[in-house]
Amino acid sequence: MRAIHIPQILNAANKTLAIDVAEHLPQLDTLTPVKGELTVAHRGTFLEVSAQAGAIMTLECDRCLQSYNTRIQVNTSEILWLEDTVEEDDVLEKEVELEDLVESLPPNGHFKPDEWLYEQMCLAIPQKQICNADCQGIEITSNPPVQEVDHRWAALSTLKQQLSE
Numbered sequence: 510m511r512a513i514h515i516p517q518i519l520n521a522a523n524k525t526l527a528i529d530v531a532e533h534l535p536q537l538d539t540l541t542p543v544k545g546e547l548t549v550a551h552r553g554t555f556l557e558v559s560a561q562a563g564a565i566m567t568l569e570c571d572r573c574l575q576s577y578n579t580r581i582q583v584n585t586s587e588i589l590w591l592e593d594t595v596e597e598d599d600v601l602e603k604e605v606e607l608e609d610l611v612e613s614l615p616p617n618g619h620f621k622p623d624e625w626l627y628e629q630m631c632l633a634i635p636q637k638q639i640c641n642a643d644c645q646g647i648e649i650t651s652n653p654p655v656q657e658v659d660h661r662w663a664a665l666s667t668l669k670q671q672l673s674e
């Protein structure tokens with residue numbers, strides 16, 4: 510996906526570009542290409558970007574640490590304001606990046622559909638990754654350290670008994 514020169518969107522029919530997506534995104538390790546559609550509409554003072562796209566990803570289960578494949582699906586739209594940002598805002602912007610849902614682009618700049626879609630896909634990855642609802646996690650069998658403690662407790666209680674007798 511090539512970067513889109515924002516003023517060019519005004520030349521498109523209904524000032525809206527529709528992009529078919531069927532590719533692996535840079536930085537995003539997906540098992541299948543990301544497939545779907547992305548539309549960018551120029552609304553004068555802002556861009557309205559929406560996407561329905563998805564791909565299969567290999568994740569690692571938080572409970573059992575096994576890899577599993579799951580579908581990551583995006584069905585979202587976002588408003589990107591068109592305004593020239595002041596440079597000194599940059600530092601501040603980075604700090605609030607995660608919570609800052611309102612983004613802006615320079616009116617004569619470029620919109621990068623792959624970067625935008627990458628962010629949306631990342632947001633769609635579940636924070637808690639569980640291979641399936643019934644996952645029991647790592648099976649914990651009786652292991653030496655626990656037994657060792659048991660032995661000590663046993664020895665201590667024997668000693669206690671002897672002392673009290």
Ligand SMILES: [Zn+2]
Pocket residue numbers: 570571572573574575639640641644645646
């Ligand atoms: Zn699991």
